[in-house]
Amino acid sequence: MIMIKTKRKTCCYSIMTRLRFLIVLISMFFTAEAFAQQPLPHGMIFGTKPDTAGAMDASRLRGYMDKKKRITTAIKGKVLKVNAEKGGWFEIDAGKNQPVAAHFKDFNVVLPAEIKGRTVIVNGVAVRSFLADDNQHFAGDTVSYKADAKLRRRISFEVKGLMVYQ
16 A cells, blocks of 8 residues: 655644644743742841841951850841852851851751842851961971961851841
8 A cells, every 4th residue: 555645744744743842842931930040039038037136247246246255146248158058058248358157057957059149137156266377287297387377267157047138
């Protein structure tokens, strides 16, 4: 038996192929729209809700701590970078090229990377610590020590709650 293709069957096949392609294209468009990441809205909270009334600027934190090693406070600052999303490890700009390293007390908090560059209010415990210079060696090394090795002061912040401010 010999099959002869007519113009009519070829035309229908072509239209059906185009319709299938169009349906697949439209469904892919709506799927992409559904999974597109939305910007973080103002007032979004991670962890517990921080106290926004007494929040001080992050650049004033070093002066506010003075000689204290540990204080509980709320600060407002710009997020420089998110180091790890799981556990909420990030850095806040404290001015003078000295960031404040912050992490959530509750490790189950997942902080999105889109928070970079946003102003946030965080509530928690600020701890001042000293870090030895990178040139410091262990005892027993034969390397000569430098007298100009300085201790770097670092402030870390254990966050209980974070709110996206701007």
